[in-house]
Amino acid sequence: MRCAVNGGSVYAYTAARRFDARLPTLVFVHGAAQDHSVWALQARYFAYHGRNVLAVDLPGHGRTDGDPLASVEASAQWLLALLEELHLPPVALVGHSLGALVALEAAGHHPQRAAQIALLGPAVPMPVSDVLLDAARANDHLAYELITGWSFSAGHQLGGNPQPGVWMVGNAMRLMERSRPGVLYADLLACHRYAGGLVAAAGVRCPALAILGERDLMAPAKNAPALIAALADCSVLTVAECGHSLMTEAPDAVLDALRDFLPLPPSPQSST
Amino acid sequence: MADAPIHVVPTMTKPKTTRFDTLALHAGARPDPATGARATPIYQSASFVFRDSDHAAALFNMERAGHVYSRLSNPTCAVLEERISALEDGVGAIAVASGQAALHLAIVTLMGAGSHIVASRALYGGSHNLLDFTLPRFGIQTTFVDPRDVDAWRAAIRPSTRLLFGETLGNPGLEVLDIPRVAQLAHEHGLPLLVDSTFTTPYLLRPLQYGADLVYHSATKFLSGHGVVIGGLLVDGGRFDWDEPGKSAGKFPTLTEPYAGFHDMVFVEESTTAAFLLRARREGIRDFGACMAPMTAFQILQGIETLPLRMQRHTENTRKIVAFLAAHALVESVAYPELPQHPDHELAQRLLPQGCGAVLSFSIRGTREHGRRFVESLRIFSHLANVGDAKSLVIHPASTTHFRVSAADLRAAGIGEGTIRLSVGLEDAEDLLEDLSRALYAAGKA
Numbered sequence: 001m002r003c004a005v006n007g008g009s010v011y012a013y014t015a016a017r018r019f020d021a022r023l024p025t026l027v028f029v030h031g032a033a034q035d036h037s038v039w040a041l042q043a044r045y046f047a048y049h050g051r052n053v054l055a056v057d058l059p060g061h062g063r064t065d066g067d068p069l070a071s072v073e074a075s076a077q078w079l080l081a082l083l084e085e086l087h088l089p090p091v092a093l094v095g096h097s098l099g100a101l102v103a104l105e106a107a108g109h110h111p112q113r114a115a116q117i118a119l120l121g122p123a124v125p126m127p128v129s130d131v132l133l134d135a136a137r138a139n140d141h142l143a144y145e146l147i148t149g150w151s152f153s154a155g156h157q158l159g160g161n162p163q164p165g166v167w168m169v170g171n172a173m174r175l176m177e178r179s180r181p182g183v184l185y186a187d188l189l190a191c192h193r194y195a196g197g198l199v200a201a202a203g204v205r206c207p208a209l210a211i212l213g214e215r216d217l218m219a220p221a222k223n224a225p226a227l228i229a230a231l232a233d234c235s236v237l238t239v240a241e242c243g244h245s246l247m248t249e250a251p252d253a254v255l256d257a258l259r260d261f262l263p264l265p266p267s268p269q270s271s272t
Numbered sequence: 273m274a275d276a277p278i279h280v281v282p283t284m285t286k287p288k289t290t291r292f293d294t295l296a297l298h299a300g301a302r303p304d305p306a307t308g309a310r311a312t313p314i315y316q317s318a319s320f321v322f323r324d325s326d327h328a329a330a331l332f333n334m335e336r337a338g339h340v341y342s343r344l345s346n347p348t349c350a351v352l353e354e355r356i357s358a359l360e361d362g363v364g365a366i367a368v369a370s371g372q373a374a375l376h377l378a379i380v381t382l383m384g385a386g387s388h389i390v391a392s393r394a395l396y397g398g399s400h401n402l403l404d405f406t407l408p409r410f411g412i413q414t415t416f417v418d419p420r421d422v423d424a425w426r427a428a429i430r431p432s433t434r435l436l437f438g439e440t441l442g443n444p445g446l447e448v449l450d451i452p453r454v455a456q457l458a459h460e461h462g463l464p465l466l467v468d469s470t471f472t473t474p475y476l477l478r479p480l481q482y483g484a485d486l487v488y489h490s491a492t493k494f495l496s497g498h499g500v501v502i503g504g505l506l507v508d509g510g511r512f513d514w515d516e517p518g519k520s521a522g523k524f525p526t527l528t529e530p531y532a533g534f535h536d537m538v539f540v541e542e543s544t545t546a547a548f549l550l551r552a553r554r555e556g557i558r559d560f561g562a563c564m565a566p567m568t569a570f571q572i573l574q575g576i577e578t579l580p581l582r583m584q585r586h587t588e589n590t591r592k593i594v595a596f597l598a599a600h601a602l603v604e605s606v607a608y609p610e611l612p613q614h615p616d617h618e619l620a621q622r623l624l625p626q627g628c629g630a631v632l633s634f635s636i637r638g639t640r641e642h643g644r645r646f647v648e649s650l651r652i653f654s655h656l657a658n659v660g661d662a663k664s665l666v667i668h669p670a671s672t673t674h675f676r677v678s679a680a681d682l683r684a685a686g687i688g689e690g691t692i693r694l695s696v697g698l699e700d701a702e703d704l705l706e707d708l709s710r711a712l713y714a715a716g717k718a
Contacts, residue, residue: 013541013542016530016535016536016537016538016541035544036541037541037542037543037544037545040334040542040543041334041335041336041337042335044333044334044335045330045335045336048329048333048335062544063541142287145287145289146287148287148288149287149288149289150288155302157288157290158290158295158298158299158300158301158302159298159299159300159301159302159351159354159355159358160300160301160302160354161300161337161350161354162337162338163337164337164338164339164344164345164346164347164349164350164353164553165345165349165350165353165354165357165364165365165366165367165549165553166354166357166363166364166546166549167299167300167353167354167357167358167362167363167364167365169358170357170358170361170362170363170364170510171363171364171510171545171546174363174509174510174511174545175544175545177511178511178513178544178545251336251337252336252337255335255336
């Protein structure tokens with residue numbers, strides 16, 4: 001579906017389902033230089049199990065117009081404006097990496113907007129190495145190669161995709177290659193400079209779920225405890241043998257965790 | 273150390289990449305989690321058990337990843353699909369029943385009646401038959417062009433054109449497709465380039481890295497390498513924008529408009545990078561059904577494990593034979609792009625620096641009878657209609673596949689009465705040279 005936020009056209013994947021105001025809504029927020037398609041399996045499940053699903057493309061990403069936003073705070077404000085535009089009651093926010101920070105910031109400073117938050121591959125702070133920032137600033141393909149190399153566990157570097165016939169390393173590389181020049185750098189810089197994570201976490205009033213990859217090199221699980229401790233009500237799942245690309249490497253584990261965390265509403269309209 | 277950069281440790285300043293020879297052995301595979309088997313198991317099962325009804329519905333509706341029925345996907349085939357994708361630098365692949373099935377699947381995924389293809393005229397005969405005789409019955413027309421003439425490619429493009437198609441090495445003249453130029457032309461018109469890479473394999477050339485958008489193989493040939501299976505592989509490069517305003521937008525409704533056959537899925541929205549692959553699996557394999565058997569996938573995987581070694585030996589042997597034939601008094605001409613006199617020599621040096629493969633053609637001075645005598649005098653080369661076997665193969669088109677064709681029509685097709693096509697195998701090169709020498713001597717006495 002498309003809508004307008006701050007004068008810009010916004011795309012959100014809905015699994016080709018019509019919006020139903022009676023149903024609770026899940027909003028999925030992607031990571032750096034990615035788009036809604038990273039959530040395809042999980043979003044599709046909830047769209048066919050009693051939820052409205054909005055897997056958004058952040059500004060400057062995928063099918064959404066505009067330039068990428070310069071900070072996590074700006075992206076959170078944009079996300080809240082989207083919820084306002086759609087007149088949504090409190091929603092479940094599900095974010096990955098950069099998207100997790102955006103969801104955290106939005107829920108922390110506007111707790112009335114969030115019914116639940118699920119943070120995949122989060123880290124607070126989330127500093128980015130100079131070599132990666134420099135490559136991204138130069139729109140050097142090296143940046144994509146570095147991220148691809150670090151985003152999958154060693155085992156998954158060689159494949160074994162649960163999704164038949166898809167080479168996940170190549171697919172991840174191609175998705176970043178399709179991002180517009182400057183997008184990756186803007187996203188990484190936003191992660192690097194974000195300093196408000198623990199303050200935002202302290203402001204969260206809804207239940208939270210953190211899903212961590214045991215082999216995550218981008219946002220190592222060992223860097224998550226401070227964030228988890230700052231969240232008042234946070235459950236944690238660490239996915240074994242999984243890297244940063246949680247939704248791709250372990251789609252069923254992620255879906256099962258989200259499904260348990262976001263139980264079906266009283267009157268589900270499952271229509272598979 | 274919470275404030276230390278966590279995206280990288282100091283020594284990790286180079287990308288982690290796995291190299292070709294390693295991917296040929298490992299990509300897509302891992303020891304079997306159920307048994308520990310190191311080889312990829314042959315999952316000889318038509319269907320796969322659901323955990324419960326919700327799991328079943330989720331698999332059917334693409335909410336969970338997994339296998340349902342082996343026409344749609346199979347664990348052994350999936351390993352092969354990942355492996356060829358890794359080797360070709362694609363985003364994914366579909367294993368199908370043959371190279372012809374791969375070509376057909378590519379075409380029917382992209383277009384329907386009223387569409388048009390521009391194709392090289394230097395194609396494998398089976399591909400030519402499909403395009404020239406069969407698809408017109410279903411409303412799809414093809415214009416054939418000289419693969420070396422980019423202006424001819426451009427002139428043939430119509431508003432209804434949906435695909436440009438050629439082979440990395442043409443048949444029988446081994447024309448080298450100028451993939452960068454033809455791809456650029458295609459993209460200027462919002463069209464994808466499909467390349468048959470059977471003769472070269474990803475070891476010698478990766479067309480997706482030169483601008484092609486889709487690649488397919490007859491895996492029957494060098495990929496499996498031993499002449500024991502029939503199979504095809506279709507790879508999606510993931511770079512083509514199927515919905516680019518002012519270019520491709522509106523040309524590919526199978527990918528950009530809701531598909532009633534799968535819950536109104538819009539494939540380009542479902543997958544930013546692999547919309548083509550998704551439609552090909554969710555419709556093409558499901559409905560046309562030309563799937564690969566898991567045993568076939570296993571055999572092709574076995575072949576690919578040694579692809580780098582075999583292609584090196586194939587190419588080394590071929591170079592020796594080309595040198596021998598080029599200097600032989602009874603040989604009128606040799607078509608092999610590494611030869612300076614080949615029209616595509618310079619292009620081959622750019623696109624095929626590791627070699628031009630193991631298929632070549634040459635012409636014996638004389639008549640069809642000389643060619644026939646030559647072929648029948650060979651002892652190691654097998655006379656049959658195939659290429660890409662570990663064993664050396666030969667065919668004389670004028671006395672076999674084209675025996676009803678007049679000399680004039682043969683010339684128009686680039687085939688002389690004495691044209692011989694060789695597929696050079698892995699035997700000791702000295703034995704192959706002796707075999708050729710003996711047969712040429714016999715032909716000279718015809």
